[in-house]
Amino acid sequence: MDRVNPLNPLLGKIEKFEQSDFQLKQWESSRVEWTLRRLKLERQRKEILSESVGGKYTFAEFNRVVDFPMYLAAEPMIGTPPIHRDPHSIHPMWFKSFCSLPFVKLYEEKLEAWFSGKRDRPLGMVFPRKGFLHGLILHNGDLERFIAPQSSCHVFKGGKKHMMNLIVQPYTGFIDNLKGDFSESH
Numbered sequence: 001m002d003r004v005n006p007l008n009p010l011l012g013k014i015e016k017f018e019q020s021d022f023q024l025k026q027w028e029s030s031r032v033e034w035t036l037r038r039l040k041l042e043r044q045r046k047e048i049l050s051e052s053v054g055g056k057y058t059f060a061e062f063n064r065v066v067d068f069p070m071y072l073a074a075e076p077m078i079g080t081p082p083i084h085r086d087p088h089s090i091h092p093m094w095f096k097s098f099c100s101l102p103f104v105k106l107y108e109e110k111l112e113a114w115f116s117g118k119r120d121r122p123l124g125m126v127f128p129r130k131g132f133l134h135g136l137i138l139h140n141g142d143l144e145r146f147i148a149p150q151s152s153c154h155v156f157k158g159g160k161k162h163m164m165n166l167i168v169q170p171y172t173g174f175i176d177n178l179k180g181d182f183s184e185s186h
Helices: 010-038 042-051 059-065 091-096 102-115 171-185
Strands: 071-074 123-129 132-139 154-156 166-170
Touching (some): 010 042, 010 059, 010 071, 010 171, 059 071, 071 102, 102 132, 166 171
Parallel strands (some): 071 123
Antiparallel strands (some): 123 132, 132 166, 154 166
């Protein structure tokens, strides 16, 4: 019979690791499912679900199955302070040192990995932010194509060090802006 030592100092860390992995997959899965439903892509949703492990959706599968104008990735930021409580992410820092924001650093890591593969579309990273039901998206897409007129966003125009423009906007608004064109053509 296996007995678990309740005083084992690793016990809590293992449970937290397993819980955070579950939370990461659950957070991403709910964003992918919402995206598929919002875009009315029922056939693709069923295809992804039938091929998924454990009934979870992933943006990797979304990118494979859906011909979307941007590669999407999720960053639930598990184990980091929420943006609204992190002194390194407060809104004045967005204007003072945007490239040093924690979520921008995570995006740059994903961007570096993405550059080693396909680069035919821009890359968007969805991440949580209190007050935004489905989070925010940080991407390097075109201003005119991905931002609806009169919508809310933060634009970082790259300078000498950072050559590309980066845009942060509500994920719901991002999807809704693409919904009309995207749903009609698919």
